[in-house]
Amino acid sequence: MARAAGVIAALGLVGPGFARGQDTPQRTGSTGDWLGTLSVPGTELRIVFHIELTEAGTLAGTLDSPDQGAYGLRLSTVEEDSDSVVFAIASLGGRYTGRLSEDGDAIAGEWTQGGGTFPLQLRRTDAGSLAPVRPQEPRPPFPYEAIDVGFENPEAGIRLAGTLTIPERDGPHPAVVLITGSGPQDRDEAVFGHRPFLVLADRLTRRGIAVLRYDDRGVGESTGDFGTATTQDFSSDALAAVSFLRSRPEVDPTRIGLLGHSEGAIVAPIVAHRSGDVAFVVLLAGTGVNGRDLLIMQAKAINRASGLDETAVERRSELQIRLLDVAASAGSDSAVSEQARAILAAEGVTGQAAEGQVRALVSPWMKYFLIYDPLPALRELDVPVLALSGEKDTQVPPVENLGAVEQALREGGNADVTTEVMPGLNHLFQTAETGSPAEYGSIEQTMSPAALDVIADWIASRAGLE
Numbered sequence: 064m065a066r067a068a069g070v071i072a073a074l075g076l077v078g079p080g081f082a083r084g085q086d087t088p089q090r091t092g093s094t095g096d097w098l099g100t101l102s103v104p105g106t107e108l109r110i111v112f113h114i115e116l117t118e119a120g121t122l123a124g125t126l127d128s129p130d131q132g133a134y135g136l137r138l139s140t141v142e143e144d145s146d147s148v149v150f151a152i153a154s155l156g157g158r159y160t161g162r163l164s165e166d167g168d169a170i171a172g173e174w175t176q177g178g179g180t181f182p183l184q185l186r187r188t189d190a191g192s193l194a195p196v197r198p199q200e201p202r203p204p205f206p207y208e209a210i211d212v213g214f215e216n217p218e219a220g221i222r223l224a225g226t227l228t229i230p231e232r233d234g235p236h237p238a239v240v241l242i243t244g245s246g247p248q249d250r251d252e253a254v255f256g257h258r259p260f261l262v263l264a265d266r267l268t269r270r271g272i273a274v275l276r277y278d279d280r281g282v283g284e285s286t287g288d289f290g291t292a293t294t295q296d297f298s299s300d301a302l303a304a305v306s307f308l309r310s311r312p313e314v315d316p317t318r319i320g321l322l323g324h325s326e327g328a329i330v331a332p333i334v335a336h337r338s339g340d341v342a343f344v345v346l347l348a349g350t351g352v353n354g355r356d357l358l359i360m361q362a363k364a365i366n367r368a369s370g371l372d373e374t375a376v377e378r379r380s381e382l383q384i385r386l387l388d389v390a391a392s393a394g395s396d397s398a399v400s401e402q403a404r405a406i407l408a409a410e411g412v413t414g415q416a417a418e419g420q421v422r423a424l425v426s427p428w429m430k431y432f433l434i435y436d437p438l439p440a441l442r443e444l445d446v447p448v449l450a451l452s453g454e455k456d457t458q459v460p461p462v463e464n465l466g467a468v469e470q471a472l473r474e475g476g477n478a479d480v481t482t483e484v485m486p487g488l489n490h491l492f493q494t495a496e497t498g499s500p501a502e503y504g505s506i507e508q509t510m511s512p513a514a515l516d517v518i519a520d521w522i523a524s525r526a527g528l529e
Contacts, residue, residue: 224284225277237526244325351467442475453488455498
């Protein structure tokens with residue numbers, strides 16, 4: 064649940080949205096890979112710029128923040144004039160201005176973001192050595208067929224694009240739809256240099272289960288507007304995915320299941336109730352409270368895992384509660400924005416940093432998420448359910464959530480419910496030290512083999528493969 068957590072270390076270099084590079088003079092002095100270390104209060108962050116000359120003769124580039132697990136953030140501006148350069152990323156409100164050295168191997172400059180300006184010296188580097196190590200990612204050739212597919216969501220008037228992996232053995236096969244967590248996610252649920260849905264799809268397909276994973280609306284090759292969508296809209300997309308699988312001759316329409324992670328675990332019960340064609344459901348890090356309560360407990364857990372003392376944790380929580388209460392007040396966007404700016408200004412938060420929070424508070428997604436109660440949909444689930452949580456999950460803490468999920472399922476009369484808190488695992492089901500989102504990118508493991516085993520074994524059993 065990346066969006067709900069607000070996992071933005073230090074200056075907030077990790078963020079959604081990639082803008083296209085703008086036209087620039089045809090110069091090549093700044094092309095190449097540039098590495099620098101940004102010193103900000105409490106931490107140091109390596110920053111890498113990749114600048115290239117396009118076939119059209121313009122400059123374009125991307126930004127990496129390896130210590131935050133962020134790679135390939137598209138720069139919105141790449142400009143070079145004589146020995147001066149400007150690299151900007153509009154989606155994050157960040158801008159770097161600098162001057163090339165005479166030998167062309169260094170740039171002296173400053174990074175500006177959120178109202179602050181910080182020195183940032185860059186040197187040419189072989190940035191390939193900074194790429195994250197992800198040993199679990201599958202490599203071809205695969206013992207199954209992987210095909211790019213597209214399907215319509217007629218309710219929304221959009222087309223979703225994804226990948227369908229099909230076992231080699233004779234079908235028709237049981238199948239599962241993978242539903243991503245919050246924030247704009249691609250079909251692999253790529254985050255912090257990891258691609259957990261790629262790893263999961265590979266494991267399940269090798270086990271004899273067809274898997275459909277797809278880009279969120281407005282992401283990758285899918286059409287639509289992500290920015291105006293709510294959890295209900297995402298359930299409409301997942302419902303279209305189930306309908307698509309039912310049309311495939313390789314898939315057994317009586318053995319189609321859903322697997323949702325984080326917000327996807329909120330979406331899955333909604334879809335199962337609406338469809339009537341869902342045979343089983345897997346909930347990974349599913350929530351058992353409304354969005355407002357989740358965000359409050361989430362922030363406290365993350366701040367504690369980050370080492371803040373209890374006084375600081377409570378102070379931040381009080382500020383967050385005031386902002387969330389303003390957002391849930393049902394006032395107009397302008398009224399909510401004005402009140403939120405005033406609250407933030409009193410805490411010394413202004414400029415881009417404040418505006419980013421204000422935009423999030425008035426988004427359609429946030430308005431819906433704050434008041435949505437997942438328990439009624441869980442009580443309606445009458446198919447087999449596997450619900451897993453990580454012991455060290457700070458984004459959806461297991462004590463407050465998994466118990467409520469199980470209780471709701473059993474209150475509804477579901478007789479086939481399996482729940483487990485998996486020792487030592489975080490929100491991404493990685494083996495973790497503290498569970499803080501700051502660890503996600505530095506952990507080589509994409510998904511715990513123990514979690515993969517539990518998921519694959521349970522689906523195989525409920526789908527009649529064992």
